Amino acid sequence: MYLLYSLKLAMQSIWREKWINLLSMLTIGAGLFMITLTFLIVYNMDLATKKLPEKFSMMLYLNEGVSEQDAENIAAGLKRNPAIERAKYISKDKALEELKGILKNSAYVLEGINENPLPASIEIKLNRKSIGVSSVKTLAADFKKIKGVEEVEYGERFLNSIHSIKTGVQTLSLVVIGIMSVGIIFVCYSTVKIMFYRRKEEIETFKLLGATKGFIRAPFVIEGSILGAFGGLVSAACMLAFHYALFYKLVPIMPILKIVVFPSEIFAALPLVGLVLGINGAIISIGKIRFY
């Protein structure tokens, strides 16, 4: 029953200090907007790197003397490795044929070459889970030890760069999200603390009349959650405007932005995230209640 009364007290307090509360909501909204932007960058980055395994392959170039049968045996052996999804043998002739296909408009490049200079090879596609900087490096070293394999090639630098960028962006995003979240909690903390001090005498009277800690805390927690949730709604509105600007105003000018993925769940999640941060800020600001 007292929750209804606490809700009434919280609403009265919000109305009484409407300007402070409005400012807090806008600040929380701005913070959550920044967090969401950062999240969108990480989310899109993650999606892009998840597509990488579809394009990633390793090439095992074989020695000149390796027979077709031996090469097929090597490929069959590789297929038994759980890290490998597919291993395809490409003979010297097939490799030349593929090269000719690629150079069909510049066929003169191959004129005058009497002997096929291309080595036979095995093209390997790795499992999604096995594509990591260190695991690929280890696999490459293992493959190089296979009898008949002369050279192992994969986009080492490309893989390293992607990994570094991904790690860098993730770390930076975590830092930004962490700082902004702490900032939002601090805004709720400060606002509720101000309300708490303004009502200190009232709270003392409540205690003497037999109020429990729950009864004293509830209006402040409700107030913090309302501030957080409304801050979340403010940021959701800003996000909606950003979504509109991005897809309806910027995409026609810069079509590449069409690849940006914008999960619609964000709009529902923002008030909830605000609510949780608001409750946390309020609980921290009230602290321990003593009866003596």
Added chain:
Amino acid sequence: MIQFLNVTKFYESQAAIKNITLTIEKGELAFLTGPSGAGKSTLLKIIYLSERPDEGNVTIADWDLSKLKESSIPFLRRNIGVVFQDFRLLDNRNVFDNVAMTLRIQGALEDEVKERVMDILKIVNLRHKADSFPKALSGGEQQRVVIARAIVGEPTILLADEPTGNLDSDTASGISRLFKDINATGTTVLIATHNKELFRNTGRRVIRLDNGNITGEEIG
């Protein structure tokens, strides 16, 4: 109902009450009297758990305060109505809401709150002031609001700290009658006062305090 056994309370090494042993029986109406600084308010504060004794033991309605968990304090306080010396009325709430506060804290339903508050305001003759704010009331009216707030929860003990301070004699005698009526319903009443008129010819126990010690007892 209330038992003090060798209770001492210090404020910055100065004893406010010293080695007090005292019993107030269930249903009794008793007075604590003595000059300012005698320790009357401290004694009441220990009963309503605003202060903790430094030495000795206090028992209230079978609750041993030395063994009482902090989480149980609100539930004990609900059994004790207090008429505070400084009123402690909430200026931003009207008379109705000030009185209703006690019941809302106890989790009463709003219909019940409305009915009981209006009944109590009728008893203290303030029904017509239900919508007024404390600042718009006279001292005597404010005092009656505080009494209404203290008794609306039907406590087993009623404590009053200087309930007639700054009131004219007519208002004071009205308040005194009110306490007797409340006591007649079975509530234990303990009143701290230096106003001799309040206990004169009442036939009730008067406990004299001076400099933190009980210096005597008499029948008023």
